[in-house]
Amino acid sequence: MKKTAAAALVLLGALLAGCSKTETPAPAAATPAPAAVTKIVVGLDDNFPPMGFRDEKNELVGFDIDMAKEAAKRLGLEVTFKPIDWSAKEAELSGKRVDALWNGLTITEERKQNIAFTAPYMENHQIIVVAASSAIKTKADLAGKTVGAQEGSSAVDAVKKEDAVFKSFKDFKTFGDNVTALMDLSTGRLDAVVVDEVVGRYYVAKKPQDYVVLEAHFGTEDYGVGVRKDDTELQGKLDKALADMKADGAAAKIAEQWFGKNIIK
Structure with missing residues (x-):
């Protein structure tokens, strides 16, 4: 009985030792480096x-x-x-x-x-372009007139910031691009176009007989x-x-x- 008990104690000790053994965690997988932008x-x-x-x-x-x-x-x-x-x-x-x-x-x-x-x-202005024959000379002259600008452009935001001027317009139309807006100006469907200076002056230089840039503008901005x-x-x-x-x-x-x-x- 003593030998059996001793053997049992040895077996129990071995089992307890096995249960108390700390498992070493597997190393975490390394995070792959982000691919270089090419x-x-x-x-x-x-x-x-x-x-x-x-x-x-x-x-x-x-x-x-x-x-x-x-x-x-x-x-x-x-x-x-x-x-x-x-x-x-x-x-x-x-x-x-x-x-x-x-x-x-x-x-x-x-x-x-x-x-x-x-x-x-680059520094830019939102300029006002009118037809060469237009009587519009200042922002005040835009009262009661139809003004256009490119949809989603900063020209729209710049014009709306000047609330009193914006509310004086007869109508404010937006276009998919500046080219279409300027075409409507040349055909008389618009009285003025507010546009980025770099764009407006590019077109005015091409057709100086058709367009005039006013001295007044709708603010300075950065690109x-x-x-x-x-x-x-x-x-x-x-x-x-x-x-x-x-x-x-x-x-x-x-x-x-x-x-x-x-x-x-």
């Missing part, structure tokens, strides 16, 4: 000359196109351009259908809620490149590329090709 998709309005538009060969050209290509080259990135509905630009960006908005995009406090911007690279708010890496890279392009004169050279002068901020 290309970006730039969203743009392809009817926004001279910033981005299609030439006679139906190829995308423009000031911002050239700026984006130069920045991408410096960053070692492949860049592709995707025409989008500009009024839905924030949805295109947040939905990851494009990686950047680079097409005369005005930096505003409202847009900063959903978009991260690079430092400004920047927009990316997703969580894409701080791309934002930082673009900031550096733009700063370098400004410092070494590459941005000025592109500006001079499109505007005849350096308009880089």
